[in-house]
Amino acid sequence: AQSVTQLDSHVSVSEGTPVLLRCNYSSSYSPSLFWYVQHPNKGLQLLLKYTSAATLVKGINGFEAEFKKSETSFHLTKPSAHMSDAAEYFCVVSLGDMRFGAGTRLTVKP
Amino acid sequence: GAVVSQHPSWVICKSGTSVKIECRSLDFQATTMFWYRQFPKQSLMLMATSNEGSKATYEQGVEKDKFLINHASLTLSTLTVTSAHPEDSSFYICSATDREWSNQPQHFGDGTRLSIL
Numbered sequence: 232a233q234s235v236t237q238l239d240s241h242v243s244v245s246e247g248t249p250v251l252l253r254c255n256y257s258s259s260y261s262p263s264l265f266w267y268v269q270h271p272n273k274g275l276q277l278l279l280k281y282t283s284a285a286t287l288v289k290g291i292n293g294f295e296a297e298f299k300k301s302e303t304s305f306h307l308t309k310p311s312a313h314m315s316d317a318a319e320y321f322c323v324v325s326l327g328d329m330r331f332g333a334g335t336r337l338t339v340k341p
Numbered sequence: 342g343a344v345v346s347q348h349p350s351w352v353i354c355k356s357g358t359s360v361k362i363e364c365r366s367l368d369f370q371a372t373t374m375f376w377y378r379q380f381p382k383q384s385l386m387l388m389a390t391s392n393e394g395s396k397a398t399y400e401q402g403v404e405k406d407k408f409l410i411n412h413a414s415l416t417l418s419t420l421t422v423t424s425a426h427p428e429d430s431s432f433y434i435c436s437a438t439d440r441e442w443s444n445q446p447q448h449f450g451d452g453t454r455l456s457i458l
Binding site: 267272273274275276277321328329330331332333334336 | 345347375382384385387390432436447448449450451454
């Protein structure tokens with residue numbers, strides 16, 4: 232069985248400062264890992280994915296995530312937050328079917 | 342890129358009526374579609390996995406007779422909420438995978454907000 236834990240339910244940053252959204256996973260086998268973003272009343276947009284290739288994964292909109300097997304982590308980062316980044320972010324682990332984390336709401340202050 | 346269309350985006354109806362939600366893959370064939378439910382400020386909960394031409398696989402606790410899923414073609418799956426009641430009000434999201442690459446991420450529809458009066 233696989234599961235994922237997002238360590239922060241809410242993260243608030245100032246515009247232009249770095250973003251760190253934390254995610255730890257649990258899986259019996261080597262999983263695929265994803266980060267999705269959801270804007271209010273919208274579906275989900277894929278930011279990036281890890282599928283056992285490079286451990287540092289670059290995604291859209293300047294986001295990236297690093298797969299650390301020793302720490303079972305897949306944290307999402309961005310060097311400089313933009314107002315448009317304010318949304319809900321989901322870390323997802325998959326061994327075929329997807330299991331979602333509880334989500335982290337990112338607030339960006341001007 | 343791959344696109345999944347979900348319709349309707351928003352529906353309000355009276356208690357006791359049935360509501361059908363459609364999920365279409367527009368530019369790829371999807372043997373597998375997934376239906377999720379999302380309560381306000383919560384994560385997505387997988388309700389069922391729908392495979393083309395076969396019965397859906399429901400997650401524990403999801404009523405099969407309440408949430409009817411049909412996946413008659415490689416591009417269309419429907420979710421029917423039968424005899425809907427206020428507690429069924431939620432945000433329903435579908436997703437689909439390209440059958441050629443099972444390791445690829447799912448592509449999500451924009452969701453359907455269902456409000457039962």
